[in-house]
Amino acid sequence: MFETGPNWRRDVAIGAILIAVMIAIPFLGPSRYFIGQLTLFFLWATVVSQWNLVFGVGGIFSLAQMAIFAFGGFATGMMGLYLGISLWIALPLAGIGSILFSLLIGLACLRLRGPYVALLTLAIAQVMYLLIITDTACFYMEGVTCRNFTGGTRGLAKFGDFGFREMLGRREYLKGDYYLSLFVLTLAVVFSFAIIRSPLGFAFRALRDNPEYGISRGLNRFKYQLLVFAMSAFFTGLAGGVFAGHFRVIGANVLHLPLLLFLISMMVVGGLGRAWGPILGAALVMLADEGMKDFVEIRNMGYGALIVAIVVLLPQGAAGGLEQIWDWGHRQLLRLRGGRDPAATGRAEVRQRK
Amino acid sequence: MERTATEPLLSCQGVDKYFGALAAVRDMTFDVFQGEALGIGGPNGAGKTTLFDVISGLNPATAGTITFDGKTITRATPDRTCQLGMARTFQFNAGFDTLTARENTLIAAYFGRHNRMIPGMKFDRETQRLADEAMAFVGMDEVAHETVRTLPVYHRKLLMVAGALATQPKMLLMDEPVGGLNPQEIDEVMALVQRLKECGLTIMLIEHVMRFLVRLSDRVLIMHHGEKIFEGSASGLVHDKTVVDVYLGEGSSRRLQHILEDQPAP
Numbered sequence: 001m002f003e004t005g006p007n008w009r010r011d012v013a014i015g016a017i018l019i020a021v022m023i024a025i026p027f028l029g030p031s032r033y034f035i036g037q038l039t040l041f042f043l044w045a046t047v048v049s050q051w052n053l054v055f056g057v058g059g060i061f062s063l064a065q066m067a068i069f070a071f072g073g074f075a076t077g078m079m080g081l082y083l084g085i086s087l088w089i090a091l092p093l094a095g096i097g098s099i100l101f102s103l104l105i106g107l108a109c110l111r112l113r114g115p116y117v118a119l120l121t122l123a124i125a126q127v128m129y130l131l132i133i134t135d136t137a138c139f140y141m142e143g144v145t146c147r148n149f150t151g152g153t154r155g156l157a158k159f160g161d162f163g164f165r166e167m168l169g170r171r172e173y174l175k176g177d178y179y180l181s182l183f184v185l186t187l188a189v190v191f192s193f194a195i196i197r198s199p200l201g202f203a204f205r206a207l208r209d210n211p212e213y214g215i216s217r218g219l220n221r222f223k224y225q226l227l228v229f230a231m232s233a234f235f236t237g238l239a240g241g242v243f244a245g246h247f248r249v250i251g252a253n254v255l256h257l258p259l260l261l262f263l264i265s266m267m268v269v270g271g272l273g274r275a276w277g278p279i280l281g282a283a284l285v286m287l288a289d290e291g292m293k294d295f296v297e298i299r300n301m302g303y304g305a306l307i308v309a310i311v312v313l314l315p316q317g318a319a320g321g322l323e324q325i326w327d328w329g330h331r332q333l334l335r336l337r338g339g340r341d342p343a344a345t346g347r348a349e350v351r352q353r354k
Numbered sequence: 355m356e357r358t359a360t361e362p363l364l365s366c367q368g369v370d371k372y373f374g375a376l377a378a379v380r381d382m383t384f385d386v387f388q389g390e391a392l393g394i395g396g397p398n399g400a401g402k403t404t405l406f407d408v409i410s411g412l413n414p415a416t417a418g419t420i421t422f423d424g425k426t427i428t429r430a431t432p433d434r435t436c437q438l439g440m441a442r443t444f445q446f447n448a449g450f451d452t453l454t455a456r457e458n459t460l461i462a463a464y465f466g467r468h469n470r471m472i473p474g475m476k477f478d479r480e481t482q483r484l485a486d487e488a489m490a491f492v493g494m495d496e497v498a499h500e501t502v503r504t505l506p507v508y509h510r511k512l513l514m515v516a517g518a519l520a521t522q523p524k525m526l527l528m529d530e531p532v533g534g535l536n537p538q539e540i541d542e543v544m545a546l547v548q549r550l551k552e553c554g555l556t557i558m559l560i561e562h563v564m565r566f567l568v569r570l571s572d573r574v575l576i577m578h579h580g581e582k583i584f585e586g587s588a589s590g591l592v593h594d595k596t597v598v599d600v601y602l603g604e605g606s607s608r609r610l611q612h613i614l615e616d617q618p619a620p
């Protein structure tokens with residue numbers, strides 16, 4: 001069926017192969033560093049796959065995604081620390097909390113457009129950052145040291161982890177976090193594909209392309225704007241919680257601007273609004289980052305150059321470029337089989353009419 | 355919800371629309387009956403588009419009441435008026451530019467017919483059928499999979515009509531459907547509107563091209579400075595002194611009379 005995506009079989013096949021490879025990697029004896037970097041990749045790809053729903057598909061320039069991530073991380077950590085509950089229970093609760101948090105942000109942005117949404121959401125993230133690093137009040141005493149509610153500048157810690165250290169031992173525990181992150185990413189990506197290709201995804205894109213025309217064709221702008229904020233929050237919050245459990249600490253540094261730009265560049269490089277864009281973008285940007293690690297002085301310039309190159313040469317992003325190559329190959333194949341090329345006949349018809 | 359034959363489908367009573375001190379629409383009162391085609395003319399800035407914005411809910415009225423199909427819609431939002439059966443096209447080429455023509459029409463067919471509390475996972479068969487029928491009706495099935503951004507003006511105009519039809523409207527509001535088209539394309543749109551009339555669809559259309567307006571309209575309403583200066587048959591138009599003075603001018607008035615004489619009044 002055309003609406004579920006002309007290439008859904010292809011996408012399922014690619015997805016299955018990628019997941020199989022990722023499941024196999026820990027068995028091939030990789031370094032701890034490699035496993036750690038892949039775990040981070042899964043978490044960042046999760047965040048951008050959901051951010052892409054708001055930013056790319058919905059065309060709403062929200063910069064609040066890392067605030068939602070931080071909310072999920074802090075909520076997980078605080079529930080573990082102050083309520084003493086297992087992070088496995090805290091994690092889904094934090095995900096649900098993130099939905100509510102994101103809905104509030106969406107509500108605040110409801111009447112704003114374009115750059116004003118970016119300004120307001122950035123301000124929300126900055127306020128959150130300031131509230132955390134200026135938190136100096138004693139919430140509880142640990143021996144003679146005073147601990148803040150949010151962890152303050154040192155970050156929130158001592159809330160435990162997902163128990164993989166006890167289960168798998170100190171040498172192997174990273175693999176537990178690795179598979180947990182992979183699992184969250186898989187769910188997040190399946191979710192984002194389902195949304196993008198459903199009528200809901202078309203509603204988001206319609207309102208992005210032309211809100212006035214969209215509401216004149218039966219779309220309630222407020223409803224779908226709130227929905228896209230809600231839907232993009234759950235897995236983002238989960239990623240924040242897994243991040244906290246993986247590092248056994250969560251701090252205000254996840255709200256730093258360079259990290260936000262790092263994630264935006266993933267979306268842009270991959271292709272805004274495209275289903276495969278965020279994953280491809282996260283992979284490319286992390287690879288580029290890895291490659292530039294040894295050249296600290298040109299690292300930021302390297303990012304800049306990468307983004308400029310993509311925006312100029314491939315405005316549809318890497319996923320858009322690959323999609324064009326795929327379509328071209330597909331047409332050649334149809335032609336060889338003597339099949340009709342619907343796109344080409346359509347164009348011929350237009351030319352005739354003119 | 356049975357309406358008697360004499361009850362209008364759309365009724366505007368004393369409708370005003372002010373932008374600050376500017377009265378874009380002032381004291382508009384008129385009815386549109388089932389199966390009728392009402393043409394709206396008038397100079398640029400007369401308030402025609404604003405009248406459509408007010409009726410469809412895009413820009414609500416400052417005063418007055420509007421009823422449609424037995425319901426008061428004065429304060430209804432555009433998504434509601436669309437779902438109640440009022441579909442409009444725009445003077446400028448509105449569309450979902452990054453989507454294909456068929457996807458544009460699918461969205462209209464899915465969301466424009468009734469309120470979707472929780473949208474489903476895919477476009478159902480009925481939606482697909484309605485969208486494909488609408489595309490075929492306006493003659494765009496061959497370019498259904500083209501991206502809207504790349505379509506020529508003629509197709510973009512037709513696509514707005516296809517989207518409107520896919521919502522299964524009781525009434526169609528067309529804002530300058532042939533603006534910017536060449537004479538041959540104008541004739542094709544004229545034939546399309548004629549077919550819609552034959553289907554019994556109630557139509558309100560705004561048009562600058564007078565030959566288009568008088569041939570297709572059962573009744574004509576002329577606006578000037580936000581007010582109604584004429585309402586009646588197209589043949590009465592050329593003899594109305596106010597209309598000739600403020601809008602048509604002597605020359606076009608004579609040309610229009612020739613057109614009307616060639617073509618027997620509907």
Ligand SMILES: Nc1ncnc2c1ncn2[C@@H]1O[C@H](COP(=O)(O)OP(=O)(O)O)[C@@H](O)[C@H]1O
Nearest residue numbers: 373376378396397398399400401402403404405
């Ligand atoms: N959103 C708006 N804000 C302020 N003035 C407007 C707005 N829309 C239209 N107008 C004014 O209302 C008047 C009627 O415009 P319009 O309805 O577009 O005329 P028409 O469609 O008959 O050419 C014009 O003077 C126009 O400048």
Ligand SMILES: [Mg+2]
Nearest residue numbers: 402403404445
């Ligand atoms: Mg106008």
